[in-house]
Amino acid sequence: MRPIDLAREHGLSTQAIRNYDDAGVLPPTARSETGYRRYTPLHAQALRAFLALRGGHRHQRAVEIMRAVNRGDTESVYRLIDAAHIALLAERDTRAEVATALGALSSTAPTPVHGRPLTVGELARRLGLHPATLRTWETQGILHPVRERATGYREYGPDCVRDAEIARQLRQGGYPLPQVAQFLDSLREAGGADALSAFLDSWQDRLSTRSRNLLAGAAQLDTYLTMLDQTEPSAAGER
Structure with missing residues (x-):
């Protein structure tokens, strides 16, 4: 797959795909003999997971989660996700008290x-x-x-x-x-x-929207983690 193939699904530019790749959002990318990046369905799912996570966690935290996933640090992944849910619960309690x-x-x-x-x-x-x-x-x-x-x-x-x-x-x-x-x-x-x-x-509407976004991000991330578990290290790259 080419950068344009990943970009087209989400209405992104090819430069955005390369930026996400360089930022560690995507797993390690193989290159052709001429130096072109070669993406796989695993990369496509990583991008889906990142974009979905961004809706609930915001951009920088979504980047941190994907970087942790791609280096195999699942403990940090779960901590980052748990922290977001704890913060949302605290905000929900604050709103209820008011x-x-x-x-x-x-x-x-x-x-x-x-x-x-x-x-x-x-x-x-x-x-x-x-x-x-x-x-x-x-x-x-x-x-x-x-x-x-x-x-x-x-x-x-x-x-x-x-x-x-x-x-x-x-x-x-x-x-x-x-x-x-x-x-x-x-x-x-x-x-x-x-x-x-x-x-x-x-x-209340904002809290409900963020809760749904967190669920959507978790679903896409779970699919990505499952694909990583099923992918041989040689194919997935260094994690």
Whole structure:
């Protein structure tokens, strides 16, 4: 098989095939007497496996996996794949925690603050908390008050008061401080509860897509590994 034969199946250029070959994505390649690369069905399957892996693992990690396969280091292959699934599970758990926190919020919107920002004591009285609690929330990244230039005192504007009231509700629901901070970060990034709900739906879709991509990559890689096991070393090249 020629580079063009591998490239045509995937709509790639022949230069891309040569680049993947040089990068170690493909198994060692024999050359003709005139120096042309000669590919086999094994190389074609290696390319399918790499392109499928890239969908779930991204480009560089897919390259690392294929290099490990081609040098016979299956332990590294399995570790790289396992790490991707662990990271995806952690992200899935994070998304679930944020969604649960959103659902735990009271349907009653916080009362807007008008006028000047509140001091730490005023906000503490509004929430029925000790000022030290608000300072702890600040160190945990839950609240981000500004400092008054002349005195250095904390000032809590409308957004900060809203965050404090949400944090109080979540804490009353038993959520630990790191999860409260995580939720508020997601809320700020999304731009509000409605936007966050839409963001969570989109996030779930991305997680599902990546899970399917990981499965597709594993299937193609398994086929490649089976072909390698069935190929004589002399035909497969140095692994």
